[in-house]
Amino acid sequence: MSIEITDLTALVGDTAGFELTAPAEAVTAAIRQVEAEHPGYSHSYSTEIRCNAWGCGRFMEIKVGKGHNNAAAEAFAVHRAERVDALLAEWFPAPEDEDLGN
Numbered sequence: 001m002s003i004e005i006t007d008l009t010a011l012v013g014d015t016a017g018f019e020l021t022a023p024a025e026a027v028t029a030a031i032r033q034v035e036a037e038h039p040g041y042s043h044s045y046s047t048e049i050r051c052n053a054w055g056c057g058r059f060m061e062i063k064v065g066k067g068h069n070n071a072a073a074e075a076f077a078v079h080r081a082e083r084v085d086a087l088l089a090e091w092f093p094a095p096e097d098e099d100l101g102n
């Protein structure tokens with residue numbers, strides 16, 4: 001089973017800190033790149049999903065049962081948000097990094 005999540009920011013908006021440091025266009029570009037590189041996930045067990053991306057294959061534990069119907073999608077959205085965050089950190093290094101030479 002593969003699920004596409006197109007509205008990443010709607011799912012993880014509260015936990016995404018990158019919006020404060022990067023231009024909106026860069027965030028959008030990063031999200032598109034991550035969506036392309038991490039296109040979906042599969043269930044390896046009922047309590048675990050695995051990213052389908054070649055070279056990633058990240059496993060994520062998920063909760064199951066009542067109230068957790070969306071747990072897999074949410075876990076995968078968090079995974080994508082982490083990748084977006086890492087990508088933006090590469091594109092926009094924190095100011096502290098630039099002070100190393102001083």
Ligand SMILES: [Zn+2]
Pocket residue numbers: 037038051052053056057058079
């Ligand atoms: Zn992945």
